[in-house]
Amino acid sequence: MKFLIKSQNPVSQFIQITLYIPVRHLSQVRLQLPAWRAGRYQLANYVQNIRSLQVISPNGDTIPHSKLTKDLWEFSPDHVGEYQVHYEYYCAKMDAGSCWVDDEQLYLNFVNCCFEVEGHADEKILVEVDHPRNFQSCTTLPSENNEYYASNFQQLADSSFLASQSLTHESVELEGTVFHLWFNGQIHFDLTKFKTDVQGFAEKLIEAFGEFPVEEYHFIYQLLPYSHYHGVEHQRGTVITFGPAESLSERKNLNELMGVSCHELYHAWNVCQIRPVEIMPYDFSKEAYHEAGWMVEGVTTYMGDIFLLRSGYFSLEEYFETFEKVLNRESINFGWQNQSILESSFDLWIDGYVAGIPDKKVSIYTHGALIAFCLDAMLLDENSSLHQVMKILWRKFGKPKIGYTLEEVWEVILSQTEHSIYFNQFYEDFIAGNEDIFPVVEKHLSSLGIELGSKPKEDHLASTFGIIKSEDGKITKIHPDGEAYQKLMVEDVIKSEEIKDGILSISIIRFGRKLEIELTSSASNLFKDFFLIDKKSNQKRTAWIS
Structure with a gap:
C-alpha cells in the first residue's frame, strides 16, 4: 500500500491524497478513518475534514462506494489489481496533533487523514509527500532507499511530517540513539545551550531506564508568533507547538518549553510502550475506555519535572515554582469531592479536555502528578522509588509491548514495600476515593525538608x-x-x-x-495561593533528587 500526499493550492488548506491498495481477492474493501488519536482520549471525528472521495479501479473507472458509519467506507472490487482512493483533507488546525497547510509549510499528523484498510493493517505502508523543492522536511517515519514507510498502520498513525521553507536542524547522539531537533519558526534563545539542556535530561532518562526504546528520535518544534502550548508524544519523536516564539527569550517561558519537552520524552517509555491493556494496540475506530489516567499522564507530568531537576536544568527554586503551579491549579478545583481520578480517567471521552461543569472531575495531569509525588515519597521510605517501579514496568510490560492492568501496576508497587496496608489505604483514599490529597502532600513535602505555605490570593x-x-x-x-x-x-x-x-x-x-x-x-x-519553603535538606531529599 502507499499514500501519495500533495497540496495543489496550499492557501486553500486542502491536501490531495491518493491511497493505492493492492486487491488480491474479490471481497469487500473497507476503509476506516481514525476517530481519535493517541495521547488524547477524546473523539476528534477527523472525517469532518474529508471531501471528494472517489474510488478508481485498475482500468481507470470510477466505481461506487458506500458509507457504513460516519467514518467507515466500503467498496466492491470487480477484479484484482491496484485500486486508488482519491480524496481531499482540510488542514486548518494548528496544534501538536493536527494538520496545517499554508504557503509556508505542510504539516501532517497521519492519524488525522490516512485510512486504515481492513485486512491490510499489518502490511508495510509507503508514504510520499510532494512539497516544494525549496522546502526542507522532517518526519518521525523511518526511511529506506530514500522512501518513507511505516511497518504497519499503528506506526503510520503514530507519525508526523513537516515540510517548511525555514527549518533549523540540530542533532546529537546518545547511547546509540540519534536525537534530532527541528525548529520551524523564529528562534529567540541560545540554540547551543538549548541542545545541551535537552541532551542533559535525555542522558539522565536513558541512564535511569538503562536504555532508549528506539534508535532515532525527533523533537519537532513549531515556534509560533501567537500564544500556544501543546505537545504530543510519538514512539519516534514528539511535536511541540509553542508561542509566541519571541517570549522564549525569557527564562520562565523557556522553562515551559523545556518542561513539555522532557514530559514528551518521558512518554517514549511511559505510554508509547508502557501502556494500559485497553489501548494496546490502539483501536482508533471507537472509544477505548481505561482508568489509568494517573499513570499515563500524572506520572509523566511529575517525572518530566523531576528529571529537569535531576539533570541540573532546574534549580531547586525553579522546580518549586513548577510544583507550585501544579498545587495552585489543583487548589481551586473541588472535583475530587465528586469523582475519583479513576472515574475522571474513564470519563475523558466525555469532557476530559474541556472545562466541563463546575467541580465534577479531577485533572489526570495535575491531580495525577500529586498522586505520583506522594507515591514517590512513600516509596523512598521503603528504600525504593517511583522510578524503580517504572523501571520494573518497563522491563515487564513496556519493552515486550504487553499492555498492563492497574492491578498489575499496583502489584509492582506493593512489591517494593513491607507495609502494604499503608499503600492500599492510600489507593482507597486518593486513587479510588474522594479524600483531600493536600494534607498528605504537605506531610510528604515536610519529610523532604520542604514546608508548604499558603497566603490569600x-x-x-x-x-x-x-x-x-x-x-x-x-x-x-x-x-x-x-x-x-x-x-x-x-x-x-x-x-x-x-x-x-x-x-x-x-x-x-x-x-x-x-x-x-x-x-x-x-x-x-x-481561595489561596500555595508556595514551597526550603527548610533544610536531609538524606531523603538527597535520594529524591538523585
Whole structure:
C-alpha cells in the first residue's frame, strides 16, 4: 500500500491524497478513518475534514462506494489489481496533533487523514509527500532507499511530517540513539545551550531506564508568533507547538518549553510502550475506555519535572515554582469531592479536555502528578522509588509491548514495600476515593525538608469572598464554602464593586438582567495561593533528587 500526499493550492488548506491498495481477492474493501488519536482520549471525528472521495479501479473507472458509519467506507472490487482512493483533507488546525497547510509549510499528523484498510493493517505502508523543492522536511517515519514507510498502520498513525521553507536542524547522539531537533519558526534563545539542556535530561532518562526504546528520535518544534502550548508524544519523536516564539527569550517561558519537552520524552517509555491493556494496540475506530489516567499522564507530568531537576536544568527554586503551579491549579478545583481520578480517567471521552461543569472531575495531569509525588515519597521510605517501579514496568510490560492492568501496576508497587496496608489505604483514599490529597502532600513535602505555605490570593474577591473572575469581569469560579455560592452564578458579569464595613456590594449582569448583590466577608481565606519553603535538606531529599 502507499499514500501519495500533495497540496495543489496550499492557501486553500486542502491536501490531495491518493491511497493505492493492492486487491488480491474479490471481497469487500473497507476503509476506516481514525476517530481519535493517541495521547488524547477524546473523539476528534477527523472525517469532518474529508471531501471528494472517489474510488478508481485498475482500468481507470470510477466505481461506487458506500458509507457504513460516519467514518467507515466500503467498496466492491470487480477484479484484482491496484485500486486508488482519491480524496481531499482540510488542514486548518494548528496544534501538536493536527494538520496545517499554508504557503509556508505542510504539516501532517497521519492519524488525522490516512485510512486504515481492513485486512491490510499489518502490511508495510509507503508514504510520499510532494512539497516544494525549496522546502526542507522532517518526519518521525523511518526511511529506506530514500522512501518513507511505516511497518504497519499503528506506526503510520503514530507519525508526523513537516515540510517548511525555514527549518533549523540540530542533532546529537546518545547511547546509540540519534536525537534530532527541528525548529520551524523564529528562534529567540541560545540554540547551543538549548541542545545541551535537552541532551542533559535525555542522558539522565536513558541512564535511569538503562536504555532508549528506539534508535532515532525527533523533537519537532513549531515556534509560533501567537500564544500556544501543546505537545504530543510519538514512539519516534514528539511535536511541540509553542508561542509566541519571541517570549522564549525569557527564562520562565523557556522553562515551559523545556518542561513539555522532557514530559514528551518521558512518554517514549511511559505510554508509547508502557501502556494500559485497553489501548494496546490502539483501536482508533471507537472509544477505548481505561482508568489509568494517573499513570499515563500524572506520572509523566511529575517525572518530566523531576528529571529537569535531576539533570541540573532546574534549580531547586525553579522546580518549586513548577510544583507550585501544579498545587495552585489543583487548589481551586473541588472535583475530587465528586469523582475519583479513576472515574475522571474513564470519563475523558466525555469532557476530559474541556472545562466541563463546575467541580465534577479531577485533572489526570495535575491531580495525577500529586498522586505520583506522594507515591514517590512513600516509596523512598521503603528504600525504593517511583522510578524503580517504572523501571520494573518497563522491563515487564513496556519493552515486550504487553499492555498492563492497574492491578498489575499496583502489584509492582506493593512489591517494593513491607507495609502494604499503608499503600492500599492510600489507593482507597486518593486513587479510588474522594479524600483531600493536600494534607498528605504537605506531610510528604515536610519529610523532604520542604514546608508548604499558603497566603490569600491577591484579588480580595477570590480570597475574602470566594469569587474568581476573568479580566472582563465574568465570574469563572465560585468557592462552594462561600456565601457567594448561594447568590452568584458562573458567567455573571461584575460591573462594579464596593466594600464598606466588611460588606461587598456588587452590580452584576446576569444574562441581560441587572442585579445588586451584597456579600459578607468570610471569616477565613477561601481561595489561596500555595508556595514551597526550603527548610533544610536531609538524606531523603538527597535520594529524591538523585
